[in-house]
Amino acid sequence: MDFLGAFHPLVLHVPIGALIAAFLLEMVHYFRKSQALDQSVKIVLGFSAFTAIIAAIFGIFLSQKGGYQGLTLQIHQWSGIGVAVLSTMFFFLKSRLNSQSVWVAWGLNLTFLTIAGHFGGSLTHGEDFLLKDAPDFIKETFTSQNGSPLFIHPDSVDVFLDIIQPIAREKCNSCHNTNKKQGSLDLSEASTWKKGGKSGELFDPENTMQSLLLHRIFLPLDHEEHMPPKGQEQLIPSEVALIEWWLEHGMPFDKKVSDLQSNSRIVQILNSNFRPLDPYQVITVDPVDQSILDEFRANGITALTISRKSPLIEIRLAGVDTIGSDKIELLKKARDQIVKIDFQASGITNDHLKEIASFPNLIHLSLQQTNISNGAILNLKDLKYLQHLNVHSTSISDESIADLMALDKLRSLYLWNTNFSSEGIEKLKLARPNLELGELN
Amino acid sequence: MSTDHTNWNRRDFLYGLGSSIGAVALSSLLACERKTGQLVSKGPLSPSAPMVRARAKYCIFLTMEGGPSHIDTFDPKPQLDKYHLTKFQRQGEKFSAMSSGDRYFVRSPFSSRKVGKSGVDMSEPFVHLADVADEICFYRGCQAESVNHPTAMYHINTGNRFGGEPALGSWISYGLGTMNENLPAFVVLPEVAYPQGGPGNWSNGFLPAHYQGTPLRPEGSPILNINPPPGVSRYHQEESLELLQRLNREHQKMHPYHDELSARIENYELAYRMQMEVPDVIDIEGEDEKTKELYGVGQAETDVFGRKCLLARKLVEQGVRFVQVYSGGWDSHDFLERAHGNLITSIDKPIAGLIKDLKRRGMLDETLIIWSGEFGRTADNGVRENGVAYGRDHNPDAMGMWFAGGGVKAGHIIGATDELGQEAIEIVHPLRDLHVTLLHLFGLDDNKLTYFHGGRHKQLSQFGGQVIKEVIA
Numbered sequence: 001m002d003f004l005g006a007f008h009p010l011v012l013h014v015p016i017g018a019l020i021a022a023f024l025l026e027m028v029h030y031f032r033k034s035q036a037l038d039q040s041v042k043i044v045l046g047f048s049a050f051t052a053i054i055a056a057i058f059g060i061f062l063s064q065k066g067g068y069q070g071l072t073l074q075i076h077q078w079s080g081i082g083v084a085v086l087s088t089m090f091f092f093l094k095s096r097l098n099s100q101s102v103w104v105a106w107g108l109n110l111t112f113l114t115i116a117g118h119f120g121g122s123l124t125h126g127e128d129f130l131l132k133d134a135p136d137f138i139k140e141t142f143t144s145q146n147g148s149p150l151f152i153h154p155d156s157v158d159v160f161l162d163i164i165q166p167i168a169r170e171k172c173n174s175c176h177n178t179n180k181k182q183g184s185l186d187l188s189e190a191s192t193w194k195k196g197g198k199s200g201e202l203f204d205p206e207n208t209m210q211s212l213l214l215h216r217i218f219l220p221l222d223h224e225e226h227m228p229p230k231g232q233e234q235l236i237p238s239e240v241a242l243i244e245w246w247l248e249h250g251m252p253f254d255k256k257v258s259d260l261q262s263n264s265r266i267v268q269i270l271n272s273n274f275r276p277l278d279p280y281q282v283i284t285v286d287p288v289d290q291s292i293l294d295e296f297r298a299n300g301i302t303a304l305t306i307s308r309k310s311p312l313i314e315i316r317l318a319g320v321d322t323i324g325s326d327k328i329e330l331l332k333k334a335r336d337q338i339v340k341i342d343f344q345a346s347g348i349t350n351d352h353l354k355e356i357a358s359f360p361n362l363i364h365l366s367l368q369q370t371n372i373s374n375g376a377i378l379n380l381k382d383l384k385y386l387q388h389l390n391v392h393s394t395s396i397s398d399e400s401i402a403d404l405m406a407l408d409k410l411r412s413l414y415l416w417n418t419n420f421s422s423e424g425i426e427k428l429k430l431a432r433p434n435l436e437l438g439e440l441n
Numbered sequence: 442m443s444t445d446h447t448n449w450n451r452r453d454f455l456y457g458l459g460s461s462i463g464a465v466a467l468s469s470l471l472a473c474e475r476k477t478g479q480l481v482s483k484g485p486l487s488p489s490a491p492m493v494r495a496r497a498k499y500c501i502f503l504t505m506e507g508g509p510s511h512i513d514t515f516d517p518k519p520q521l522d523k524y525h526l527t528k529f530q531r532q533g534e535k536f537s538a539m540s541s542g543d544r545y546f547v548r549s550p551f552s553s554r555k556v557g558k559s560g561v562d563m564s565e566p567f568v569h570l571a572d573v574a575d576e577i578c579f580y581r582g583c584q585a586e587s588v589n590h591p592t593a594m595y596h597i598n599t600g601n602r603f604g605g606e607p608a609l610g611s612w613i614s615y616g617l618g619t620m621n622e623n624l625p626a627f628v629v630l631p632e633v634a635y636p637q638g639g640p641g642n643w644s645n646g647f648l649p650a651h652y653q654g655t656p657l658r659p660e661g662s663p664i665l666n667i668n669p670p671p672g673v674s675r676y677h678q679e680e681s682l683e684l685l686q687r688l689n690r691e692h693q694k695m696h697p698y699h700d701e702l703s704a705r706i707e708n709y710e711l712a713y714r715m716q717m718e719v720p721d722v723i724d725i726e727g728e729d730e731k732t733k734e735l736y737g738v739g740q741a742e743t744d745v746f747g748r749k750c751l752l753a754r755k756l757v758e759q760g761v762r763f764v765q766v767y768s769g770g771w772d773s774h775d776f777l778e779r780a781h782g783n784l785i786t787s788i789d790k791p792i793a794g795l796i797k798d799l800k801r802r803g804m805l806d807e808t809l810i811i812w813s814g815e816f817g818r819t820a821d822n823g824v825r826e827n828g829v830a831y832g833r834d835h836n837p838d839a840m841g842m843w844f845a846g847g848g849v850k851a852g853h854i855i856g857a858t859d860e861l862g863q864e865a866i867e868i869v870h871p872l873r874d875l876h877v878t879l880l881h882l883f884g885l886d887d888n889k890l891t892y893f894h895g896g897r898h899k900q901l902s903q904f905g906g907q908v909i910k911e912v913i914a
Contacts, residue, residue, distance in 0.1 A: 280494060302488060302620065304488055304489070304490045305490045306490065306491075306494050306495075307490055307491055307492060307493045307494045307495075307884060308490050308491070308492055308493075309493075310490075310494065316620060316760075318620075318759075318760065319759070344758075366803070368802065368803065388803070388806075390802075390803040392801065392802055392803060412803065412806070414801065414802065414803035416801035416802065417801075438800050438801045438802070438803055438805075439800075439801060
């Protein structure tokens, strides 16, 4: 049976094609009545009915094998069976229908075909298969706006909106939503979470572990009150841990991860689920003209795109003693494309860095072994993608702490051999525990 | 071949164009003495973008020549204690002379412990490396194919056991160029005695000669004749170089397809530029004392390898793509405890220092460090000089290697060998997959990085391979 089931995706295309072909013939027949055409419509219709039955049977085999479940499958299954039944009936009854009912029958048949086809596609290619590659404006019209936002760092993740709500969307909202409130509970937005269900509020500040929400989740799977009910897709341990962590902090609805205290397990879960968004994939710009790169080169600036297809550019000015403002001006010709500048051991000064905000997409900035000093960091505050900053072997000191902390997208910061005090470093570590500081243990 | 200029055919014209552009480049270089490592001309070593975004931009390949024992370093086999000196016989066509006959198992002279937060294994003599254990990705699944040193060396270095093909560093410089045109893209730091197989281990093979590895001497002046002899001024040197280049180019006109000649012209240009850049880079005395101490420079056991590691860092910092650092003498057929023990001590602190230094300078992210020999060693030994010797034979079926930095999974052990360490049994890959993985980390696709030679498009892996996905972060 499993073997036959595997043929479902193959077989199903036959009735789809045949049914549409029959319909087209019918249209031609409508304009150009002919006995022969009517006959061919019947033959093709008969053929599609027959193959639709086979496709439906194979489909049922496939669904028995498991791996697919939920409403999508239900709709697909019944609309698919519908196609088989309808087209069979249509085939046998067609000669007895008057011309108007023939068109109604066609409409019904094709509607079922479309529904079955669409949900079948959703099953194999994912819910958003149609829109995945659609242009953005179409996507915006069709998908909800409260989808997960772009976050750069796990610390800036909103605990309710980005962590709890997506879990609920996947595992609870099918039964607990605005339309279908099982147990009078709607888990679709903050206000309804706060309201609770027929037994009261979800969170009990007196006894967190006995809170209605956790109680239902922790009940044994076989218990009839266990949530999600047996047979439904269950919460995985890391999801349970996140919900528990959220309740331990009083079930807040307006907090970021950095506002709550996390233990190592939570940090680990968050880091693996919320990979900091890769700015290299987010920044979309047009490539610069090759002539600009040539001009850079002619002026002693090494410029390379980060890959042969990418428009993003890396600049190397390492070791260049004379960084005049003319060089910086020149670089501005690719201001949106430049994502990395290496000024290592160059003649860069604080003054030049005043211009650095002109490169809004800078991700990586190397200023090590230069004469820059404390005022320099302030200039970086508007770089919204800046993830890596290297200032080792400069005179930067504790004075820059506040400016550095303001760089909230920063993921690595190299401070070796600067004038930072160890207290200064400790302070920074405390404020930004996930910041890579290039030290070992 | 006609030198009558009115009778140029298309080829002559194109080659002529090439050499005249070269001349312009040289004279412009001679004209302006630029102290910086910046690129102006677009030569064969000019940097080019990787095929896809790269995880690694630079590589330091720590090559342990002779075949270090995985069992006595990073892949301990406590089961061997049980079988220590148990005798057995191995016969059969499949086995080399080295691995057949009367044999006995040999336990490791070193105990081992788990280190770092990730709890990876290291034998006792590794003291400093334990500090950086969480930066390292140990890979136990690799298999070599050759039991002999020279062929195995060629294999790991060039992808081909017979030698004569381009080395890893040559392929990478061919694919990506150098970030600093005043230095070679591929530098080798050998031992005083070159490894088995000699300079073929860093040959450019069939690639244009610009891509060959440049060895720096481990003793005395790292590059011979880098400074003009006394009495020759910079001006004199320029004049004579110009003359030499002019003669070379005349000669080249008659041999337009002579790739070595054009490499020679290029090399003179490079050498001239290197005179300005190199003395600074290779002078490790200028480093502060603490840094030298970090690498073990100045301490008897670690000085030699420490200097090389420090130099490797300096070269990478200046934009050299690929630095290969050799440590020799790992071929311990006997006196395992003393031989391996001393060697481990000689590399332990320098390598730990290198990783720490790269890390604090923010260079580790883009620098891939590889530690490997040409093969691993057996759990057993043959009867030597009619007696028991505490050593191990060559073993291509299991070896130890590790990676750090540039896009690999830090603090992990990937793959496994069997309970005695005789054969890789999990996540097993041949050496060519290591090569494919290496190129992949550099944003290069082994199947696309090809060079037409001998009638076909040749590639590092010879005929394709797989990326070892498990080691990639």
